[in-house]
Amino acid sequence: MTEMLGTLLLLSLALQARRVCGDDTAAPADEPAPKVAIPAFTPYSVPGAALWEQFAGGLEPAWKRSLATKADKAENRYDGEWAAEDVAELAGVAGDKALVAKSEARHHAISTQLGQPLDPAQGGLVLQYEVKLQNKLSCGGAYVKLLTAPLRGEFSDATPYTVMFGPDKCGEAKMHLIFRHRNPVSGEYTEHHLMQPPVPPTDSMSHLYTLAVFTNNTFSVAIDGTERRTGSLLDDFEPPVNPPKEIDDPDDTKPADWEDDASIPDPDAEKPDDWDEDAPLMVPDEDAVMPKGWLVDEPLMVEDPSAEKPADWDDDEDGDWAAPMVPNPRCESADGCGPWERPQKRNPGYKGKWAPPLIDNPRYKGEWAPRRIDNPVYFEDRELYRLSAVGGVGFELWTMQSGITFDNIYLGDSVATAAQIADDVWKPKHDSELAVHAALNPKPPAKAASAASGVLEQLRARFAEIFTSIHSFYSVLREAGPAAALREEARGAAASAMAAVGLAWLAWNVLLLARLAIGTGAAAPARAHPPAAGDSDADAATASSTARAGAGKTATKRK
Structure with a gap:
């Protein structure tokens, strides 16, 4: 199984390399097109034809x-x-x-x-x-x-x-x-x-x-x-061809008093006195409390203190210069900046618009349909x-x-x-x-393996043959549809499927390696830096406080 997957991977990589680097086995561009002997026209007779x-x-x-x-x-x-x-x-x-x-x-x-x-x-x-x-x-x-x-x-x-x-x-x-x-x-x-x-x-x-x-x-x-x-x-x-024996009567119309609604609003129902149709869907959460680290007086944006007025700035032509605005750095470590507002929650008293409940229609007669009549142009042709x-x-x-x-x-x-x-x-x-088409569009010949290249040359020749079959398959697919492509280029279809499997296998392994690398990186600091015996309680308390502050800030911003 591993050898097969490895072969598929090599195939997909070789196809990509062939696309990028080209194929030096192709015939030179100035090589004359091959000539194919085609038969001469001979009249053909068909006695008895209309x-x-x-x-x-x-x-x-x-x-x-x-x-x-x-x-x-x-x-x-x-x-x-x-x-x-x-x-x-x-x-x-x-x-x-x-x-x-x-x-x-x-x-x-x-x-x-x-x-x-x-x-x-x-x-x-x-x-x-x-x-x-x-x-x-x-x-x-x-x-x-x-x-x-x-x-x-x-x-x-x-x-x-x-x-x-x-x-x-x-x-x-x-x-x-x-x-x-x-x-x-x-x-x-x-x-x-x-x-x-x-x-x-x-x-x-x-x-x-x-x-x-x-x-x-x-x-x-x-x-x-x-x-x-x-x-x-x-x-x-x-x-x-043969029309129906009966058709709807085009002159039949639905009576004005015909009831075809199975359910109707209850005419005796009344809106309850405590039903407030104007109640809002959302209301402020009165139980919410502004976080302690919220900086009410701090703006979200401030002028960039490091910005300098350009040397070629002309106040008369360009107007008064002002430093560009940047996010307030004090807000980065705070629970929030600017005016605080209570978050919204769903109104428990919201009921929406009132409508009477539905009841069975006592005058319901069913779905109306025009009466059926004999089709005046009916016939039956069985021949x-x-x-x-x-x-x-x-x-x-x-x-x-x-x-x-x-x-x-x-x-x-x-x-x-x-x-x-x-x-x-x-x-x-x-x-x-077909012979003329094949001569005008020759498949590149597979190069024989030399003593120096050995296995690599054999693989390259095989990859070139597979690529050609895939290319032929997609050419027929575009021109004649999937049925013709599968019939005429079955090898190309199989090679396309194998290449797709190989690329999928490669992508899966890349994802797996990435996940392993991420997991190893996340666990490394705990193993690489254990707390030293001489660390003070104050340092530990400071670290713990910082962690809690960061967690509180994240939770507040999510709310």
Whole structure:
């Protein structure tokens, strides 16, 4: 146990020393960045898809940029630029074009129409696409809208959509999953939002987002091929789709004579004659006596007797000089100075404001509530997967950063097809990006132990490796959240925990040593200076009197 704690202590000290002194194992600043061979883009076909888009042929004529204005604010135009171009930051595939939002602090809108509408009622719905944040993201959206068929007019925020899905970040990052449902009685559409959505990553890698809606009214949300949220269209959305059978009658009002107070003040109670509402809460303590050592005529502050008038002081310009005030030295050894006042104590006769006691209300009828009536727009839809047919796909976004990139968009009804695309297209690209990232951010190599340094060099190399794993863990933690950090940098998480334990152990031992030192110092005078045999009774009496005076002064000041 002691060896383990010692190792932890060495680790924490080494990490601190590395932070202060730096690491001479790092590569020189002028060393060229390593080159990594990345695969070339190869077109991929997906037969039977309602939409499969890799943007290899550019945007037009399939994708149309909107020239509309926002419906809620007519002065806001969709003036953000779009382009189909190669990825510029951390590219994993050479020549792989993607849809890129090019403008900062702009509204962006672009859409494409399907060859024929996709009806989720026939076999469900599967949507999958990639997002890459080339310039990170502080505030902006990266979600997609499945537009309701038939498409009419210029695409904008007023265009009806069936499903909205994807990541968004303005403050905290979150995933949107919203579907619009039409009330068959009223004909009105309502947006239903997923409760407890998963948190998307926000780093600069390409990430894959997959939504599946099944014909049993369930859904699945996956990120990078890992299922992150499942649930029911009936139970996991707010507000619920199916309204209540009964509602409060909006025309029912509480009667004027309705008593809903269970208790009321006793109308027969009277204030006692001896009840003094004006009595103060605190009164002077008449039993208190001014301490004998209290100096009534001494001021608390006096002029500093050692102060001298500055040589450059000009009475005509600076006024009459006066010495600065300092605490009265005579008050330091006295019980107090200045006018003495009796301390305050709680008034035993204080009762406060009088109020009559409460009694049961004889006319109490209970809590009033409006009567319940049948909901005039009630319905029960048990087949929510029968969403409105999808006629197109659009991105309608506001973003403060450029470089939001979309690629490999699949829309259909096959989970197996989406999984095959993930394996064949996204995963090789993601692995390539990881290799490029690792080459651009190499971990410092551990130096071999020399004959001269021996064990010390081995420890230093080990500490450098541990520090790098901790640094990688916190980098992933900041960019992708705790789940991704624990999954991708498990060694770094363990090293962070061990370092924290080591620092806590060190702090505990420092505290323990400090307490021992204080205790030893307090007891030392009694052992070092025992009373000598020749000490006079007068000296002993003087010492005792001084101790009592000091104790009396402390007690008086506390009072």
